Amino acid sequence: MSEPVPPAHRWGSLQKTANLQLGPNGRLRHFLTLEGLPRTILEQILDTAQSLVGVTDRTVKKLPLLRGKTIVNLFFEPSTRTRTTFELAAKRLSADVLTMNISASATKKGETLLDTLRNLEAMHVDMFVVRHADSGAAHFIARHAAPHISVLNAGDGRHAHPTQAMLDMFTIRHHKGEFHRLRVAIVGDILHSRVARSQIHALNILGTGEVRVIAPKTLLPSCPESLGVQVYHNIDEGLRDVDVVIMLRLQRERMGSALLPSGHEYFQLYGLTEDRLSLAQPDVMVMHPGPINRGVEMDSQVADGPHSVILQQVSFGIAVRMAVMSLAMRSSEAIARDLPA
Numbered sequence: 001m002s003e004p005v006p007p008a009h010r011w012g013s014l015q016k017t018a019n020l021q022l023g024p025n026g027r028l029r030h031f032l033t034l035e036g037l038p039r040t041i042l043e044q045i046l047d048t049a050q051s052l053v054g055v056t057d058r059t060v061k062k063l064p065l066l067r068g069k070t071i072v073n074l075f076f077e078p079s080t081r082t083r084t085t086f087e088l089a090a091k092r093l094s095a096d097v098l099t100m101n102i103s104a105s106a107t108k109k110g111e112t113l114l115d116t117l118r119n120l121e122a123m124h125v126d127m128f129v130v131r132h133a134d135s136g137a138a139h140f141i142a143r144h145a146a147p148h149i150s151v152l153n154a155g156d157g158r159h160a161h162p163t164q165a166m167l168d169m170f171t172i173r174h175h176k177g178e179f180h181r182l183r184v185a186i187v188g189d190i191l192h193s194r195v196a197r198s199q200i201h202a203l204n205i206l207g208t209g210e211v212r213v214i215a216p217k218t219l220l221p222s223c224p225e226s227l228g229v230q231v232y233h234n235i236d237e238g239l240r241d242v243d244v245v246i247m248l249r250l251q252r253e254r255m256g257s258a259l260l261p262s263g264h265e266y267f268q269l270y271g272l273t274e275d276r277l278s279l280a281q282p283d284v285m286v287m288h289p290g291p292i293n294r295g296v297e298m299d300s301q302v303a304d305g306p307h308s309v310i311l312q313q314v315s316f317g318i319a320v321r322m323a324v325m326s327l328a329m330r331s332s333e334a335i336a337r338d339l340p341a
C-alpha cells in the first residue's frame with residue numbers, strides 16, 4: 001500500500017522546507033534538506049562533529065547529551081551504513097533508540113503513515129530518523145509531528161540525504177581544509193541521486209571553488225547548470241585537476257528500464273580507473289557514499305587504493321550524526337520549554 005506523502009519534489013523547489021527546519025531562534029530543529037540553509041548552520045554541524053569525533057576512540061564511547069531521550073529510526077527502505085551509524089550515534093549520546101523493522105510493521109497491514117506516527121508519539125518519542133522511497137516523506141512527517149519532536153531525513157526518494165552530504169563535507173574539510181580553493185567532481189547517476197543533490201547544495205553553501213558533475217545526458221536532471229555546477233559528459237575532461245572525486249552508484253531501483261546501461265558498458269565510459277584518476281591532482285581524494293558496485297562505477301584498485309577515503313566517510317558519519325542529533329534535540333527542548341503547560 002502506498003504511503004500518503006506529497007508528490008516528488010523537483011530540483012530547486014524546497015525553500016519552504018528550509019524554513020520549516022529552523023526553529024524561531026534560527027536554530028536547526030529538523031534536518032530535512034540542505035537547500036536554503038545558511039552557511040553558519042553547516043559550519044556549526046561540522047564544528048560540533050569535530051568536537052565529538054574523539055568519543056569513538058575512547059574506552060567508554062559514550063556522552064550523556066541525549067540521556068533520557070527516545071529516538072525511533074523509521075526505515076521504510078533498505079540501509080546498511082546510514083541505519084547503523086544513526087543507531088550508533090544515538091547510543092553514543094546515551095539515548096534510548098529503536099529501529100523499526102517496517103516490513104514487519106502495521107503499515108503492511110494498511111495503517112497510514114500518520115497513524116503509525118501518532119502511535120509512536122503516544123510512546124513519548126523525542127526524535128524520528130526517517131528513510132523512505134518517496135521524496136518528501138521526512139518533510140511530511142516533520143509537518144505532522146508534535147511540536148517537541150525533531151525529524152531527521154535519512155534519505156527520501158531522489159530528493160535529499162543531508163547527513164550523508166554533511167559527513168562527506170566533514171571528510172573533505174578534514175583532508176583539504178578550506179572549500180574555496182577546491183575543485184570537486186561528482187560522477188555518475190546524478191539524476192536519481194539524493195546524495196548528489198545534497199552534496200551540490202552543501203558544496204555551494206560552503207563556497208567550493210568549482211563543483212563539476214560528470215555524467216551521460218540520460219543521468220542528469222534538466223538544466224543542471226542552474227544548480228551552480230559545471231557539466232561534463234566526458235570523464236577524462238571532467239577529472240582534469242580535480243581535488244576530490246565523488247563516485248555514485250547507479251540507482252537502478254529508481255530508473256526506468258530505458259535508462260539502464262549495462263554495468264560493463266557504463267564502466268567503459270564512466271568507471272573510475274587508476275589511469276583516469278591520474279588526470280586529477282596528485283593528492284586527489286576518492287569518495288563514495290556506498291554501497292559500491294565494484295567494476296561498475298569504480299575499479300577495486302581505486303576503491304581500496306591510497307586515494308580512497310571511503311571507509312573514513314563511514315567512521316566520520318557517526319560523529320556527524322551525533323552532531324546533528326544533539327543540535328536538533330537542543331532546539332526542540334527549547335521549543336518544548338516555551339510551550340504552554
Ligand code: NCD
Pocket residue numbers: 081082155161164194195248249251289290291
Ligand atoms: C546512498 C543512499 O541510500 O542514498 N547510500 C547511503 O546512504 N550510504 C547512496 C546509494 O544507495 O547509492
